[in-house]
Amino acid sequence: MEQRSAARGDQVTTTTGETKTVTINMGPQHPSTHGVLRVVVELDGERVISAKPVVGYLHTGIEKTMESKLYHLALPCTDRMDYLNPMGNNLCYSLAVEKLMEIEVPEKVKYARVCLAELTRVNSHLVWLGTHALDLGAMSMLLYAFRERELIVDIYEACGGQRMMTSYIRIGGLAYDLPKDFDKKVRNVVNTIRKRMVDYETLLTNNQIFINRTKGVAVISAEDAINWSLSGPLLRGSGVNYDVRKAQPYSGYEKFDFEVPLGKHGDAYDRYLIRLTEIRQSLRICEQALDGMPEGPYRAHVPGVVLPPKEDVLFKMESMIFHFKIITEGFKAPTGTVYQAVESPKGELGMMITGDGTNKPRRVRVRPPSFINLASLAKLAEGGLFSDVVCAIGSIDIVLGEVDR
Amino acid sequence: MKDAVREFLTTNFSEFLVQEENFRDLQSFTIKADGLISIIEGFLANDQLAVNHLSDVTAVDWLDHPEEEKGRFEVIFNLYSIKNRHRFLLKVRLPADNPTIPTLTEHFAGANWTEREVFDLFGVVFEGHPELTKILTPDDLEGHPLRRDFPLTYEVPHFSWNKDLPPEVIK
Numbered sequence: 001m002e003q004r005s006a007a008r009g010d011q012v013t014t015t016t017g018e019t020k021t022v023t024i025n026m027g028p029q030h031p032s033t034h035g036v037l038r039v040v041v042e043l044d045g046e047r048v049i050s051a052k053p054v055v056g057y058l059h060t061g062i063e064k065t066m067e068s069k070l071y072h073l074a075l076p077c078t079d080r081m082d083y084l085n086p087m088g089n090n091l092c093y094s095l096a097v098e099k100l101m102e103i104e105v106p107e108k109v110k111y112a113r114v115c116l117a118e119l120t121r122v123n124s125h126l127v128w129l130g131t132h133a134l135d136l137g138a139m140s141m142l143l144y145a146f147r148e149r150e151l152i153v154d155i156y157e158a159c160g161g162q163r164m165m166t167s168y169i170r171i172g173g174l175a176y177d178l179p180k181d182f183d184k185k186v187r188n189v190v191n192t193i194r195k196r197m198v199d200y201e202t203l204l205t206n207n208q209i210f211i212n213r214t215k216g217v218a219v220i221s222a223e224d225a226i227n228w229s230l231s232g233p234l235l236r237g238s239g240v241n242y243d244v245r246k247a248q249p250y251s252g253y254e255k256f257d258f259e260v261p262l263g264k265h266g267d268a269y270d271r272y273l274i275r276l277t278e279i280r281q282s283l284r285i286c287e288q289a290l291d292g293m294p295e296g297p298y299r300a301h302v303p304g305v306v307l308p309p310k311e312d313v314l315f316k317m318e319s320m321i322f323h324f325k326i327i328t329e330g331f332k333a334p335t336g337t338v339y340q341a342v343e344s345p346k347g348e349l350g351m352m353i354t355g356d357g358t359n360k361p362r363r364v365r366v367r368p369p370s371f372i373n374l375a376s377l378a379k380l381a382e383g384g385l386f387s388d389v390v391c392a393i394g395s396i397d398i399v400l401g402e403v404d405r
Numbered sequence: 406m407k408d409a410v411r412e413f414l415t416t417n418f419s420e421f422l423v424q425e426e427n428f429r430d431l432q433s434f435t436i437k438a439d440g441l442i443s444i445i446e447g448f449l450a451n452d453q454l455a456v457n458h459l460s461d462v463t464a465v466d467w468l469d470h471p472e473e474e475k476g477r478f479e480v481i482f483n484l485y486s487i488k489n490r491h492r493f494l495l496k497v498r499l500p501a502d503n504p505t506i507p508t509l510t511e512h513f514a515g516a517n518w519t520e521r522e523v524f525d526l527f528g529v530v531f532e533g534h535p536e537l538t539k540i541l542t543p544d545d546l547e548g549h550p551l552r553r554d555f556p557l558t559y560e561v562p563h564f565s566w567n568k569d570l571p572p573e574v575i576k
Contacts, residue, residue: 055540055541056539056540056541056542056543059541059542059543061550063526063551064550064551064555064557065557067551068557099429100429102429224514226457226458226487227457227513227514227515228513228514228515229458229459229460229461229513229514229515229516229519230515231460240487241487242458242487247487247490248490248492335472336426336428336429337428337431337433337465337481337494338428338429338431339431339483339492339494341460341492348460350460350461350483352461352463352481352483354465356467356470356472362465362466362467362470363463363465363466363551365461365463365481367460367461367463367483371518371522372461372515372518372519374518375514375515375517375518376514376515379514404541405541
């Protein structure tokens with residue numbers, strides 16, 4: 001470690017003897033930026049004087065699109081923001097609309113949603129683990145992480161028929177009932193991943209190269225983390241105990257027993273340990289959700305707001321009328337603003353929905369954790385080595401689809 | 406906590422306070438724009454309330470709605486107290502022509518990008534912001550897309566069979 005800090009003090013001296021800084025572009029097409037992110041880096045030799053992220057290359061106006069759609073038709077837009085966390089985004093939007101319309105969902109729906117949201121967290125963390133390790137030079141980790149992720153997307157496929165853009169969690173419940181072998185499949189995944197977590201630890205946690213690349217790199221203090229409005233593993237890595245699942249429980253999280261891991265040093269290695277522990281805790285929550293899963297309907301019975309189950313639509317007159325009315329003209333929401341936060345794998349994902357008395361939202365604001373966390377890259381990369389910029393981007397855990405929306 | 410925040414605002418800043426709402430259990434205060442900085446500084450200096458996390462800055466455009474008479478743009482500051490686990494909104498109403506509001510970047514580093522986003526998508530100017538430029542939309546786009554009078558359009562993509570035709574935008 002001493003050698004590194006010495007290297008940081010070096011300055012570039014040109015042949016004429018004067019010191020110069022160099023400004024270079026990293027991206028938008030760069031493998032370590034996880035999409036189309038451009039970072040303008042000002043360098044003094046290997047040392048970063050300033051790093052400025054430039055975003056917007058993937059901006060598709062999702063918030064504007066959602067304003068022009070009926071409430072239940074805006075839901076598929078949410079999958080496409082953070083595409084590694086589709087269930088979490090669906091959950092956040094559904095909970096926000098349910099809060100606006102004062103819908104109470106059945107117990108079974110709550111448990112199923114928790115189970116799916118936690119599986120999604122594992123999914124997202126696995127992809128992060130693979131790509132982050134790949135950025136730092138550990139190729140094989142990517143292959144292992146994607147092998148495990150395959151098991152989870154298989155469950156999505158069994159539930160909603162889609163592997164990535166699931167749109168499975170809907171306003172008032174779920175799109176379809178859970179598949180018959182859901183319990184068996186999830187338990188299989190939980191046991192497999194729990195066993196293989198040991199392998200990841202052997203590969204990375206005590207790996208000297210990995211430790212050298214991440215320990216003491218991209219450090220942010222607790223005060224700075226709060227001041228930069230950070231959330232998720234980035235905030236908890238600095239030792240601030242803020243997890244939306246504990247602080248403001250939603251969808252019945254208060255009934256589950258799990259721990260929130262906290263870091264001490266606020267560096268990339270602490271964030272790695274936190275995400276690994278979070279995978280373990282998520283698997284625990286999944287098991288508890290399966291154990292406590294009650295029987296019951298998979299959708300709330302709120303005529304005129306929540307779509308009736310398809311099997312009723314085919315045989316019951318009232319259900320068919322309500323189905324037709326919701327599909328063609330939707331439902332009218334009251335004037336007012338609600339805010340619903342959920343703990344997405346990246347941090348606090350919030351949906352602020354403003355109704356205006358019509359059947360379309362006046363405004364859907366997504367609080368994107370990736371976007372707000374990415375702003376702190378300027379702080380994380382400052383004063384470090386150029387190769388640590390890659391580590392800093394990786395440890396923030398961004399999805400550019402959510403950053404730009 | 407709701408009472409503590411209300412009491413803090415009514416005792417110290419009653420001249421700036423316009424209205425309190427509790428819609429669906431979410432506390433929100435509408436305040437005047439010139440009182441924003443002193444209210445935020447008051448919150449930051451108060452260790453008991455410990456309101457230190459500016460979760461989000463956003464805006465709502467109330468064009469062609471009865472709410473518009475209070476001011477067309479509603480800028481919303483989403484504040485959270487990590488210690489007390491309490492969230493509330495500060496809302497500021499701005500007129501349709503020349504909407505300006507002081508920036509919070511000196512108090513919260515995280516406000517930098519969220520305020521730029523509101524500027525880019527709504528055209529609300531944050532006075533004193535160190536770098537108030539476009540962040541999401543392309544440099545050559547005119548207007549502010551999240552304003553209600555900005556039309557939803559569809560631009561026909563260019564392929565080999567229509568590459569010689571002029572760009573076509575369907576409204």
